[in-house]
Amino acid sequence: MKQALCIASLSGLAMAAGCANTQPNTFTFTADLPRDFAYQAAVYYVPAPSETCTVETRYNKAPVFNREWRKAYKPDSEIVIRRTRMGCPLVISRIELEINSAYGEDWSDISQDSANVVIRDELEAQYKGTFSEAGESTFYGQCQWLFRTSGKPRILRKILDCKKTNPQGELGRGRPFSAYTLDQLPGKTVRMKIKLAREERPYMGDTWVKVPNGWKRCMGDNFEDPYAFCFGNYKDFSGFQMPDGRKCTIYPGCTE
Structure with a gap:
């Protein structure tokens, strides 16, 4: 329809072709x-x-x-x-x-x-x-x-x-x-x-431990440790807080 109107408004085949080719x-x-x-x-x-x-x-x-x-x-x-x-x-x-x-x-x-x-x-x-x-x-x-x-x-x-x-x-x-x-x-x-991706993963290595139903957070030196690397200790874990305020021990299920 636009092309027809364009052609109708012009005189001469050359001008019509130019109009039709406008991008x-x-x-x-x-x-x-x-x-x-x-x-x-x-x-x-x-x-x-x-x-x-x-x-x-x-x-x-x-x-x-x-x-x-x-x-x-x-x-x-x-x-x-x-x-x-x-x-x-x-x-x-x-x-x-x-x-x-x-x-x-x-x-x-x-x-x-x-x-x-x-x-x-x-x-x-x-x-x-x-x-x-x-x-x-x-x-x-x-x-x-x-x-x-x-x-x-x-x-x-x-x-x-x-x-x-x-x-x-x-x-x-x-x-x-x-x-x-x-x-x-x-x-x-x-x-x-x-x-x-179907699965999430820890942002940093050696900070979480994979368990059958999720991930557990390594304790590190203590709860005040800002990095809390596992360093081979895969028995002592820390709780954490979800963004909605829930207190959890495992991610993503929150409770074991």
Whole structure:
């Protein structure tokens, strides 16, 4: 319908062809995430190729998508490819992503890790993402919860650790990542697909002991020991406090 209206408003075949070939100036970024996860996306721009103008950093960043992710979250973000700031033509350069989740109700009971999308004028084929016939490109990752205790009450804290994977779920090195060229993006969809590891593990080695129904926290020198490494003592264990205030002796079940 849009093409028909465009052609009708122009005279001459050449002008009609030019109208039909006009590309959109946006693409969609979206994500398939585990339950109760959300992403934030900060989009950065640089002067367009061949441009000699410059723009201060504070002017080359778009508003952050899903800044208030705990209050309102939208998985689809429409991202502008080319824009002008302070009279300088800019093109998208990268999307810095935060993968966020909450493990408790308090404002501080959250953790995040990063992911990135890079856009360049040109890329070597080995680094360049590909799109399906439907116009969608997907990159993959896996996040895992790591747990530790903090402070004299030994309150349980959780840290999110995310790694890139291939489509089969095999872990790679580094954070979830993809790259594209500018000419690939108009009208397309870039999708980040993240899975959650089935098991959690301790943040630091030799601090918890695996038992049949969970993990027990080593005592260390005493309850005041901030590190509390096991150092071969796998008989003396410490209680700890869950984020919701429960007193526990084993994680994740709390009571044995």
